[in-house]
Amino acid sequence: MTGSISTSPLVDIRDLSKSFGQGDARVDALRQINLQVYAGQVVGLLGPSGSGKSTLLNVIGCILDPSSGHMELDGQVVYDGGWRQKDLRRLRLDRIGFIFQFHNLLPFLNALENVAVVLEIAGASAEAARQRALELLQYLQVGHRCETMPSRLSGGEAQRVAIARALANHPRIILADEPTAALDSERAGVVMDLLRKVAAEQGAAVLVVTHDEKIFDRFDQMFYLRDGMLADMDGPHTKPNGLAQQH
Ligand code: ADP
Numbered sequence: 001m002t003g004s005i006s007t008s009p010l011v012d013i014r015d016l017s018k019s020f021g022q023g024d025a026r027v028d029a030l031r032q033i034n035l036q037v038y039a040g041q042v043v044g045l046l047g048p049s050g051s052g053k054s055t056l057l058n059v060i061g062c063i064l065d066p067s068s069g070h071m072e073l074d075g076q077v078v079y080d081g082g083w084r085q086k087d088l089r090r091l092r093l094d095r096i097g098f099i100f101q102f103h104n105l106l107p108f109l110n111a112l113e114n115v116a117v118v119l120e121i122a123g124a125s126a127e128a129a130r131q132r133a134l135e136l137l138q139y140l141q142v143g144h145r146c147e148t149m150p151s152r153l154s155g156g157e158a159q160r161v162a163i164a165r166a167l168a169n170h171p172r173i174i175l176a177d178e179p180t181a182a183l184d185s186e187r188a189g190v191v192m193d194l195l196r197k198v199a200a201e202q203g204a205a206v207l208v209v210t211h212d213e214k215i216f217d218r219f220d221q222m223f224y225l226r227d228g229m230l231a232d233m234d235g236p237h238t239k240p241n242g243l244a245q246q247h
């Protein structure tokens, strides 16, 4: 286990459900999910296509409305049968960092500007934003690429810039949807090591959706989603041979 584990989880979900549509068209994408993730933990979320992985990340990221249940983020009740925070946009900006499979960098801004822009949106001055963006890019070992446009970055570099952007506002909760799927195993390892470092050094909780067996050994704990239901990989029937031991 990396980092220190505090007693209260950064992500605390109880009986959380999410359905789409109504009547015959209804899809139960998440069914009574219970999940706790603590500071310093890097957690893997596995499961077949359509099992609800992205839906779960988007609910935790306050992008999708849950249908029922209870969710606390960083010690605050965020959802309890309805949203309990008025300004979800602010909550997302301050507490949550998102990383996607493809980096989603803005093509008309260079690497530094891509990071600085989210700091400015959160209220930093242009100068402070540039300074912090540069520090972050250096921390993620892409400082030498700060003036490069996204189209000229390698896949691994672009993903590290996207991680810098996700970290810009010191989020305690980092949500990554297949962040290494487009990378070779060496670059995937670098990205995962960086996420582990962030979890340990910044006391963040990191949730990573992945199919990528190359990175299974980087997780402190793995969960498996099937038909919207979550199982701990330590369960007797859910743990395939050869997977990393839960700590
Ligand atoms: P995964 O990321 O594990 O592939 P998703 O979370 O994207 O799975 O989807 C879970 C289920 O919810 C699937 O059956 C999918 O079709 C359905 N679903 C996801 N998003 C929507 C939506 N916006 N409207 C209707 N159904 C959706």
Ligand code: MG
Pocket: 053, 054, 055
């Ligand atoms: Mg998905």
